[in-house]
Amino acid sequence: MAINGDKVNPTSAAAVFISTATLRHLVTHASLIRHLHSTLSTDIQSPARHSHDTSPSSSLILMPSWSLSPSLPYVGVKLVTYHPNNSAVNLPGVHASYALFSSLTGQTLATMDATDLTLYRTSCISALASKFLSRENSKTLVMVGAGSLAPHLIRAHLAVRPGLKTVIIWNRTVRKAQCLVEKLQKESEFEGVIFESNGSLEEAVGLGDIVSCATNSEAPLVKGGELKEGAHLDMVGSFKPSMMECDDEAIRKGRVFIDNEAALVESGELVGAFERGVITRDNVVGDLVELIKGEKSGRISQEETTVFKSVGSAAVDLLTAQLVYETFMKNQVHG
Structure with a gap:
């Protein structure tokens, strides 16, 4: 797979953590819109999300996804908590983490704070x-x-x-x-x-x-x-x-x-x-x-x-995580 012509090997590096601050430097709305426009028709498997009520007003959501395409050799899952009353304490109602794995080897490639990713x-x-x-x-x-x-x-x-x-x-x-x-x-x-x-x-x-x-x-x-x-x-x-x-x-x-x-x-x-x-x-x-x-x-x-x-x-989460991860790895190589 490649971002802007730069190939990234998803099995060649240790797992990384990508913080919200880092994510904001890796993508723009314009770059993600272009990426989704060109990749959204990729063959991606996304079973129904799992949603569990953790209290009368809050919930936990699990969103798995994986690709059968050689251009997208990833498995990913987003874990989301939904707490709509958080506005009362000046916090977002949604918090999330994303785990990205290689579909070739199963190894963990990256975890990222997925609140902003969402x-x-x-x-x-x-x-x-x-x-x-x-x-x-x-x-x-x-x-x-x-x-x-x-x-x-x-x-x-x-x-x-x-x-x-x-x-x-x-x-x-x-x-x-x-x-x-x-x-x-x-x-x-x-x-x-x-x-x-x-x-x-x-x-x-x-x-x-x-x-x-x-x-x-x-x-x-x-x-x-x-x-x-x-x-x-x-x-x-x-x-x-x-x-x-x-x-x-x-x-x-x-x-x-x-x-x-x-x-x-x-x-x-x-x-x-x-x-x-x-x-x-x-x-x-x-x-x-x-x-x-x-x-x-x-x-x-x-x-x-x-x-x-x-x-x-979950398919769009996977494609967004792809852009974030591959841009991060490209920057690491060029840096």
Whole structure:
């Protein structure tokens, strides 16, 4: 396998630990989006994730994956803890570790703090979908939620839609949205982009060419009737049937795409819509791999509403870990 033309031998080195700080120096949202675009159609085996409730509000999730392709000789597993009440103590709700093994020898190649890995991969999948589904001339991004994933989603969407000039952030706690606006305004990479917060979700949604949602809401936030003509709705927050970030009308009026088939049984927006007869599974147009391969058409008009629902996958974790590990090893050789 190779990253940027540099071959990496996954059996030639001792196991390494890649910290969050190191990971942030190894990948950018743009580099990961390019990597996922070129590799997501690789033959990867990903059994259903294991999810165990460790308390009434928290859970442990195990996500294994491996590849049968010579270009991706890895086995990996992500271990995730979900504690939604962590915001009260100013901590992310999701923490994760990733273990990467050689599929050739079974030896451990790397362990890495996968909390940021998850943030990168989730946001970059949304942005990759947006590349196919949002309007190329999109000017306004509405970010629903101001948690740890929000700045990643903003960066990733800007990477594929550099014409975005305004980012509006809404959060249930208004001050949290304001703080994120203030933080992003100070960063030089966003020169020319206007950041603002809006306490009215209805008003904000109506302004968005792209509306991206990252919340753990169990009640619909985005109403389909408030989406502007030609909007693209991106949702990454819900991952179990009790959670939902939009109402049935948004699902009914949109051409719906998913990241993978797990969304059909895990996403509250879709599971609920199926149960209520709003749409059927056959109305889901396709998944991200089909878009990449050209087997399904993305946006087909400037006026249509598009919807992308992502629940995450072990396959994308493996590909992200590949980029992180191989870039790390390449840097070690060149260093």
